[in-house]
Amino acid sequence: MNFEHTEDRRMLADSLDRFIAEQYAFEARDKIARSEQGFSTRIWEQFAELGVIGALFREKDGGFGGGGFDVAVVFEALGRGLVVEPVLGAVMAGEAIAAAGSEAHKEQLAGIIAGSTIAALAHDEPGAHYALAHVQTRAERSGDGWLLNGAKAVVPQGERADLFVVSARTGGADDDEAGISLFLVPAKTQGLYVRGAPAIDGGRVAEVAFDGLKLEGGALLGSEGQGYPALERAIGRGVLALCAESLGAMEAAKTATLDYLRTRKQFGQLIGSFQALQHRMADLLLDVEQARSAVINAAAAIDGEDRVARERALSAAKASIGRIGTRVAEESIQMHGGIGMTWELPLAHYAKRLVMIDHQLGDEDHHLQRFAALGRQALATAH
Missing domain, CATH: 1.10.540.10 (Acyl-CoA dehydrogenase/oxidase, N-terminal domain)
Structure with missing residues (x-):
C-alpha cells in the first residue's frame, strides 16, 4: 500500500x-x-x-x-x-x-x-466514562415531533455553535446500542441551555441541557433508534482527527526540545552532547515515529467496510497516542528543565494539549479495553 x-x-x-x-x-x-x-x-x-x-x-x-x-x-x-x-x-x-x-x-x-455554520456533536454525558452507547438524554414522541430532555457535557466550542447533532435515547436501556437516535438541533431552539467555560488547554467547552425542547419530526437523522452506527462513524473520525492533531503537537514539542539541546549550555558544554540526554532523545524520536505509524494505520482503515477492523485500528491508534503523547510531554519538559514549565514558553502549552487529547473521546485505558473486546468479538464471529 x-x-x-x-x-x-x-x-x-x-x-x-x-x-x-x-x-x-x-x-x-x-x-x-x-x-x-x-x-x-x-x-x-x-x-x-x-x-x-x-x-x-x-x-x-x-x-x-x-x-x-x-x-x-x-x-x-x-x-x-x-x-x-x-x-x-x-x-x-x-x-x-x-x-x-x-x-x-x-x-x-x-x-x-x-464556514458560515458552526456545528458541534453533543453526545458525551456526565458519568458515561467514554462508553459510546451510554445515552440517558431522552427523546419522546410529541404529536408529529419530539420532546427532548437531558444534558450533554464538555462540548467543544458549544457556546458558539449554530447547529448541534444530539444523541438521544428513543428506546432501550441506558447502555443499549439499539434505541439511540440522532437529532439536528438549531442553537436558537427554545428549551436549549448552554453554559460555557474555558478549557484547561485553551479554547472553550460547554455544558448543553435540554428542558422540554420541542423538535419537528424532520429533526430526526435517519431511522428512529438506529443512530448508533452513524454515531460510531462520527466519533471514529473524531478519534482519527485527535490522533493526527496529537502527532502534530508531538512533532512541534520534539523540534523545540532538539533546538533547546543544541543551544543550551551547562558546564561550558551544549547539553545535547551529554550521552544520557542523547539516549532519551533517541527514545523519544522512536516513540514519535511509532505514533505516526499508528495514525497512518487508522487513516488507512477508517473508510474500510470491515467495521471491527476499522474500530480496532482507531482504538489502537488512540491508545498509542495517549501513551506516547504523555511521554513526549513529560520528556520534553524534563529535558528543558524548569523553563519547560513556564507559561511564556510554547512547550508548556503543547505538553498540556498532549495530555488532554488522551482524555478526549476515550483515554488510553478505555481504548485498550475496547481494542481487546473487539478482538474477542472478531474471534467469536470467525468461529
Whole structure:
C-alpha cells in the first residue's frame, strides 16, 4: 500500500502550515485561546476560504477530500499550530449528517464547509466514562415531533455553535446500542441551555441541557433508534482527527526540545552532547515515529467496510497516542528543565494539549479495553 500523500494533500498541508506560521504564531494563538469567544472568527473564515474544512468532506457531500488521510493531513497541521478553532466539531457533526441524514439534512453541510455554520456533536454525558452507547438524554414522541430532555457535557466550542447533532435515547436501556437516535438541533431552539467555560488547554467547552425542547419530526437523522452506527462513524473520525492533531503537537514539542539541546549550555558544554540526554532523545524520536505509524494505520482503515477492523485500528491508534503523547510531554519538559514549565514558553502549552487529547473521546485505558473486546468479538464471529 502506498502511504505517500497525493500532490493535492501535500499542497494543502504546505498552504496550511504556511498560513499557521504567518497568521497563528504562538502569541496570537495564546490571545485567541484565552479570549471570551475561545476562537477567532476571522481565522475560521480564512480556514474555509483555504479549503481546510472542505478537505474534510467527501465530494458527494460537497467537499473535495474526506478520506482518512485528508483528515490526518489537516489535523496534523492544526496540532503543530495548537489551533483552537471548531474544526473537530465540523468533522464529527458533519460525518453524522452525511452518514444518517436525508438530502434535506445534507443541505446543512454546505454551510459547515463554507464556514458560515458552526456545528458541534453533543453526545458525551456526565458519568458515561467514554462508553459510546451510554445515552440517558431522552427523546419522546410529541404529536408529529419530539420532546427532548437531558444534558450533554464538555462540548467543544458549544457556546458558539449554530447547529448541534444530539444523541438521544428513543428506546432501550441506558447502555443499549439499539434505541439511540440522532437529532439536528438549531442553537436558537427554545428549551436549549448552554453554559460555557474555558478549557484547561485553551479554547472553550460547554455544558448543553435540554428542558422540554420541542423538535419537528424532520429533526430526526435517519431511522428512529438506529443512530448508533452513524454515531460510531462520527466519533471514529473524531478519534482519527485527535490522533493526527496529537502527532502534530508531538512533532512541534520534539523540534523545540532538539533546538533547546543544541543551544543550551551547562558546564561550558551544549547539553545535547551529554550521552544520557542523547539516549532519551533517541527514545523519544522512536516513540514519535511509532505514533505516526499508528495514525497512518487508522487513516488507512477508517473508510474500510470491515467495521471491527476499522474500530480496532482507531482504538489502537488512540491508545498509542495517549501513551506516547504523555511521554513526549513529560520528556520534553524534563529535558528543558524548569523553563519547560513556564507559561511564556510554547512547550508548556503543547505538553498540556498532549495530555488532554488522551482524555478526549476515550483515554488510553478505555481504548485498550475496547481494542481487546473487539478482538474477542472478531474471534467469536470467525468461529
